[in-house]
Each structure stands twice: as C-alpha cells, then as structure tokens.
Amino acid sequence: MRRKRTALPEDPKRNRAFANALARAKSYAKDPKALRASFEQVVRKTGSIPKAPFKDLWSYFQVMLRLIRAYYRGDYRDVRITNLVVIIGAIIYVLDPWDLIPDWIPVLGFVDDATIVAFAVQKTRETLDDFTAWETRAP
Amino acid sequence: MKKAKAKSKPRIGKKPGQKEIERRVARPKAALRSEAFARALADAKAHANDPERLRVLFEEAARKAAAVPRDPFEDSWPYVQAMLRLVRAYFRGEYRNVSQEGLLWIVTALNYFVDPFDLIPDEVPFLGLVDDATVMTFTVARTRQTLDDFMTWEITAF
Numbered sequence: 261m262r263r264k265r266t267a268l269p270e271d272p273k274r275n276r277a278f279a280n281a282l283a284r285a286k287s288y289a290k291d292p293k294a295l296r297a298s299f300e301q302v303v304r305k306t307g308s309i310p311k312a313p314f315k316d317l318w319s320y321f322q323v324m325l326r327l328i329r330a331y332y333r334g335d336y337r338d339v340r341i342t343n344l345v346v347i348i349g350a351i352i353y354v355l356d357p358w359d360l361i362p363d364w365i366p367v368l369g370f371v372d373d374a375t376i377v378a379f380a381v382q383k384t385r386e387t388l389d390d391f392t393a394w395e396t397r398a399p
Numbered sequence: 400m401k402k403a404k405a406k407s408k409p410r411i412g413k414k415p416g417q418k419e420i421e422r423r424v425a426r427p428k429a430a431l432r433s434e435a436f437a438r439a440l441a442d443a444k445a446h447a448n449d450p451e452r453l454r455v456l457f458e459e460a461a462r463k464a465a466a467v468p469r470d471p472f473e474d475s476w477p478y479v480q481a482m483l484r485l486v487r488a489y490f491r492g493e494y495r496n497v498s499q500e501g502l503l504w505i506v507t508a509l510n511y512f513v514d515p516f517d518l519i520p521d522e523v524p525f526l527g528l529v530d531d532a533t534v535m536t537f538t539v540a541r542t543r544q545t546l547d548d549f550m551t552w553e554i555t556a557f
Contacts, residue, residue, distance in 0.1 A: 307551045316539070319477035322550040329554075381474075389469055392480035396461040396487070 272379040278353055285348035289341055295348070296332040302355060303329060309354070313374045320381045323388045324351055326395070336394060343384045350380035415519070420526055423519050430530035431537055435517035439510035440503075447499075447506045453490035457483060460509045467521075471532040478539045478546055482509060485549045494552060501545035508538035 272278050288295045303325050311318045324347045330336035331344065339347075354373045381388065415423065423429055430436060446452040461483055469476050482505045488494035489502065497505075511517055511534045521527040539546065 304555045307555060311547060316474040316478070318547065319481060319550065320474070322481075322554065323477050325554055389476060392477055393465055396464065396480060396483050 272376055277356075278349065278376055281352040281356070282345060282349035284352055285345045288348050289344045292332040292334070295328065299328060299332065299351075306355070313372065314377060315374070317374060317377050317381060320385075320388060321350075321354065321377050323392055324377075324380070327388065327391045330391070336391065338390070338394070339387055343387045346380050346383050347387075350376050420519055420523055424526050424529050427529070427533040430511075430518045430533040433518040433530070435514055436507070436511055436534065439514060439517075440507045442510050443503050443506035447502050450490040450492075453486050453506070456506065456509055456513065457486045457490065459513045460486075463513055467528055471528040472535055473532070475532070475535050475539045478543075479508075479512075479535050481546045481550055482538070482542075484553070485546065488549070494549065496548065496552065497545055501542045504538050504541050505545070508534050 288298065306325060314321055327336065327339070328348060328351065331339060353376045464479065464483060472479055485494065485497065485505060486509065489497060512531050515521045518530040519526055519528075521531070
C-alpha cells in the first residue's frame, strides 16, 4: 500500500506512520510471546536514544518500557488492551528510526517522537501511574 | 470544630491562615526557602547513608504516594516514583551508582514530601501539595541525570 504524507503532521491520530505502528501494536498486544521476542533485546538498547527532545516525558517513556516488559513477562497484566495498543504503538514509533524493531517497514518520521509520546501519555496516564504505584508496592 | 482538632496536634511553627496559604502558593520558590525544607535537608545530611533510615523513609513515602492526588505533580510524577525506587534499590544495596549529592537531594525531597506540616500543610484541600510539587520539580531538575541513569539501569540490568 502506498503511504502518503499526511496534511496534519501535528495530529498523531491522523498520522500514517503512527497509524501503522498502532496496527502493528494490535497484533503484539494479543500475543505476549511475540511481544517478548521482539522487545526483549530492543528494550536494552534504548539507552542510546537521545533523551533531550522528550524532556520530562522521558520518564513516562521509561514507564512504558517497564510496563511492556512486566506485561510480557506476566508479572503485571492489569492493563486494558486499548491502552496497551497505544503504549506499544508509541514505543514502535519511537524505536523505528533506530531499526530496533525487526520486520518493521521503515517509515519517514512525520511527527516527532516527543509528540507521539505526549499523545500516548495523555491517553494512558492513569494506566502508567497505576503501574508505577504497583512497582513501589511490589516486594 | 476544626480549630479544636488542630490544637490537639503537636505543631512546628504557626498554623497558616487561608490568606497566608494563598500567598505561599503564589510564590512557589518559597517552598525551597522554608523552614520545612531546611529541616528536610538537615535530616537528609544526617541520615542519607543509613540504610535503615532510608527503608523507613521509603515505606512512609511510598504509602503517601499511593494516597495523595497525583495532579499537582504533573509530569514530574513518574520521577517522584523513580526517586522512591532508587532509594529502595539503594538501601537494599542493589544500586549504588548515585553521587552523594544526588542522593542528598533525593532524600531531602522525600523528607519534605512525607512531612505533613511543611510550608503549606498537606491537609489543606487542593493546595496542600503545591509546595511539595515545587520541591519535586526543583529536585528533578537537579537530579535528572541520576534518575535517568537509574531508569536506564532498571531497563537494562534485568
């Protein structure tokens, strides 16, 4: 399928690249094993991504990574599937230019990563905050 | 009725009136110059290296973090949670890659956070945590690298 540049790059929902990431995220969300296979190595390499553009949201991005890890490991499953899709979608979008996700069709970055992460945080803040609360409760 | 209830509690300093609280909210930096902050810092200087004290602080702060509204802290909230996990990993000896200065600021911030009678007493509705949020924002700015390094460790070490 041919991909077009979108007219409104500021709106993540109308962004093709992000829509693709979300579509891919959907199949991952249903299959923790596949999620694990793709993410286990990837997540370790995220230290090399420049943090500056994310500002304070970097910490929320880290929460997303830890949440996904806890999810595929089966430690934490208290996440609605729609929220999980948004979180995985944001991670795929951010990591894509680093070629960290195997089998993922490269797309030109239309919206900057920080905008996507901000969008995902706005949608899933409650989920992410609940997860960090669980982390401090966990033994 | 409220006044009578308040009187029975031991208090450090005077109880601020509504006008005084509004004035304090309007000047966010006041939290950093407050007596409560100085107290938190002095306590951190004395006890930041005592694992047992850190354990008690962690438990108290974690309990409070689970109970208070998150809104005043905005986007620094996950950093507050990161401070908690860092202190836990530190007193357990799992993670020691923190400078003395970084640890000192983090312990100071958590001390301030658990103190119910800080610049704006935490019981004041809506405003009670505004000063705590100011202290947290200040501390995150000072220790961002430390906290980011810690979170990178969390992701890569296990």
